[in-house]
Amino acid sequence: MTSLAEQGLTLTKQSLTHPKYRPDIDGLRAVAVLLVVGYHAFPGWVPGGFIGVDVFFVISGYLISTIIYGSLEHQKFRFTEFYARRIRRIFPALLLVLISCYAFGWFSLPTGEYKQLGKHIAGSASFASNLVLWKESGYFDTAAELKPLLHMWSLGIEEQFYIVWPIILWSAWRMRLNILTLTVILLGASFALNIINIESNPSSTFYFPQTRAWELLSGSVLAYLALRHSEQSRWVSERLKSILKITALHPGTPIAGSLLRNGQSLIGATLLAISLLIITQEGFPGWQAIIPCAGAILVISAGPNAWLNKHILAGKYFVWIGLISFPLYLWHWPILSFAKIIEGGMPSREFRIAAVLLSICLAWITYRLELRVRLLANGKLGIIILSTSMAAVGLLGFITYKTDGFSYREPAEIRAISNFKYEMMIDARYSDCWLGAADPYDGFAGKCFISSGNTPGSGVLVWGDSHAARFYPGLNAVIGSNTKILQVTRSSCPPILDFGDSVCAQSNAYILASIEKIKPQTVILFGAWGRYGTDWDKGSAKRSKLLHTLSEIKRAGIQDIIVLGPSPEWTDTLPKIVYNSWKNDYPLHRIPNRLKEGLNPETKKVDVYFREFISKSEANLVPLYDLLCNAEGCMTHVDGDPAKLTSWDYGHLTTDGAKVIASKLVESGVIK
Template sequence: MNDFRADIQGLRALAVFLVFIFHISSSVLPGGFLGVDIFFVISGYLISGIILNKVEKKSFRFIDFYIGRLKRIVPVYYIVLTVILIIAVIIYLPSDILQLRMNAFWSAIFASNIYFSTLDTYFGASSIENPFLHTWTLSIEMQFYFLLPLLLYFINKRWLPTALIAIIIGFLGYSVWGTYFLDLKSKMYFSLAARIPEFCIGALFAVKQDTFKKIGTSTLNYISGISLVVILVCAFLFSEKSDYPGYLVIIPCLATSFLLINKDSFINRNIFSHKIAVHIGELSYSIYLWHWAVMALWRYYKVNYEFTGVEVVLIVILTYLLSLFTYFTVESYFRKTNNKKFFTLLTALVVVLGVVAVLLPRLNTYFYKIPDKYSRPTFGLKSHSNSFEEVESFGDLSKKSDSILLIGDSHALVYKNILHNLGLVNSFNFRTITNDRYPNIPGLNQKDFSNKDLFVQYSNIVARTNNEIKNAKIIFICSVWFDDQSSLPSALDQFLKNLNASQTVIILPDYPTPDKNPIRINRDFIKNDNSNYEYKIEYKKLPVRIKKVLDQYKNVHVVSIDFKQKLKDIPFNKDTLMYYDKGHLNLYGTEVVSREFDEEFMNSINKILQRH
């Protein structure tokens, strides 16, 4: 296991190629993400062989192993993290910079897999712009590297295959259970426990490779050819819709393992050992670190997820040049340094990364001086979502409570200032409590939530909302009514059924939204004459499934506003930006809407109230 294997470098080249193509365009290679699984199997195979060889010679030392892993992984990793943050200072908007720094923190401590599992899915739209998203694999590798020596050192080699098989079966069962029965696909994707079988399959083949080789050279040659075909077929047949990892992960992992144990096969000698494949394999770690960072930063700046042919060529060239540079100046250099010098330089890298991270927001403001009023939500946050502190009251507070309540999702948060301005002019007040994405209507099913934390947050908000509902005579609701919340119609129906006949529900109209985040395209709150992007504006209507529920109740009324009447230049008004992202009006935008549509809103609301 100490001999250099050119074919393994070639196998690494295949893995990084699959991942690279998948990240360029998932439609071209929908299952290219399994390149990560190939990396995990290779790691399990190689590291196990190295450790076992040293254990047999009684030369294995835990401290040497861990320092070796640090030298191999951390220096270039921290340099890439630092470069990403420096570039982000220039291209990131202030509203996004703090989240980026949080992503960098979890990546730097090799726990990004845990953190990202609580956010969007790996395949989500917002994830595709996260330049640190790919660090989840490094986090899992480092976590496993901490555990692997303990397993190999303390378990007798005689019993090791049995132990590895038991671990593979046990953790594979955990992955299958979480993926198929608990609907925790995203959590399993980022989970160390769900990925342990992949490393252990590689380790098992390293331990039992002599046994596998007894199959015979000719048979193994056929198996190697079949294994390569299997990997390529899986790369085309698997997709982000597949229940992965689950039991499907066994297929590419076994195929990779058979390629690893048969170094003399035609495939290994003539394809994976080719000098180009070996060269790419040597650069594969740097390529992996740089390629996604380049793509994500490019996507963020261009506000476009699809690359043109010219952009693909530029990304390939830039990734290769950066990888070439860091391989020879960082990776190769740090592997040869003595421990004292290594830790001195590592400390310097950590300090530089920390300083850049701390100064990130302040440095960013030098490039983008966009007031919060235009770039982020600022009104009514104390009564909203994860920033909730208390139920708030707005409008004309000089008079006694009007027993009006506003609830809903983040679009209801936007309506807080609209209704506040209407209340000041028309002498009414209201109380409000709202939630992100999931409207605080009781009864939503936990299966509709992307993770448990969001469901807990929703449940806490609903508990406070229920007390307010009892005392409200008029309830305003505003929501996007997302289609992926399958339990929403039944929850809404039950909510309306439980209200008293004297309580009136008013459904507020959703405001128009552009197809792209205008602040990202314009990069200022005053219209940039050089920006010629033509926005497609969506004027939303109530979904049929929601309208069917509302039509059943006489105390429920829908307000309709013709926003096209006065908003002619969305997402701008008089060359000033009205949105802080593609889905939400900023504070200025809410002031425009409340001012321009005061009469329409009040006429509709008063007509409704006169009926009751």
């Protein structure tokens, strides 16, 4: 193996060598963590702040590789010391945050969410959080905001890198391989996987270590170049000297001259600023991640003497934030996430500002405690205690997950709601008569309407989106034994001609042509009307297209056309809203039969529009607000059984909820 440079390294009494402290890198850490905190607390103000994690990856790869390269050069690298140092560095703060989340969740989370928290604690303690979260949903999904340990995915990737990378480098060093070549090859392979998979598997590309390792490895390449004086680097130095007529390359820095250093740092900072403006969540990381990573590399490689690094990043305020950046990163998201869970939505701006300030205070306290714990855990016993504690916390989280969140914490009458589970597709003929948004426009199974054996003038056809699909099982349960129920439903595709994307428009045209052939007695149109916009006023395109659709159905020879008006929708999942109502009803703790709180007012506006214009059309409007709601609020469950909720999410009907509507349609004579 070729030699590594000593410049920039400080030998300590320990076996490992450590890089000379650079306050400007702490300042860059501050920038990274402030971007992430800003993105989570004020996404409208800092829309691209999530790139702070990518900056962290570059910094981590640079620092950790500097330690390993220098230790290998001096033949002082010890795996035990390396991993002991990592344990002392991250376990104290991580343990405190995990235990705090567990304790707070015990008193504030329903059974289902507490079970999930237990799983995430187990994943965080075992540094596999990224893999656990990958199986659930994407980082940018709305549901992700309600996971207090969502941010642990990045720690999982870092620690997985820290476990594997030292082994690779040590093995390469023993075999006298060219480390720079090896690092560049691995970097290129990781980046290629990132580009190849970002379109087909965006979630796995975001969470998997093999598709994010290139960001850490870019810091590793920088560390190698900063520590090693090769003939090539001297050649570059001489060329720069002759071209730019500036000072010689300073040992230990990759850029010659103050002008180059200052320009390099400024360009790096500019790239980070550009990242905030142009990088979007869609298709990230992909090619986009190059920009913040390149920015971080340029800032770090400019060295501590670049003007921006020395006078801005190395300033006392940036350095202070940088020193507490790790505990600040750990604390800020659980506080914001728990606030969203308790509030049932995005907290007020004032509340979020207070949450950020609280996070900073807790981070400073944690940092001070960390310093003391590191001193106490300097020996083998301390490492054993920290490791055992982390294993115990992980085991506790796993037990919590396996025991369904210790459901005995709650009275029996609320358990079914706090841990409400619903198989929404099992009785709604998903993949046959309920298609996904991207399925072929004519992908409906024969039994849905074409080859169903239905004779002209008979049968009821349900046409609409996923909300209509969820109405089908209730209608089938009520009249299915006497009437042929036909179903043509597609997710995110309302029953409106020439509406939506090309697949939706083709699908609806195909459905109308089929209706002309089979001529069912009744056609029921239903959808989450408010989800396609709340403006259904006179002159709106949606209103005109829906009226045109009704006219075309009438022209096809269908006399009985029913439009189900908007179903009441909730601002959060109905189980959670009912649970919070029960919890806040102190001291009686009653499960509400009806609720006004938590209803989405925008849906009611659409209901008003529908009453105005559908009643003047050739269709029969059935306002679902009249069937499910009264002056006391809208139904939460049926038959006096709290476990029979009308919806499991914001508004899709359960079969029990759909049966209530179907029964009332039959009783009122709307469906004959």
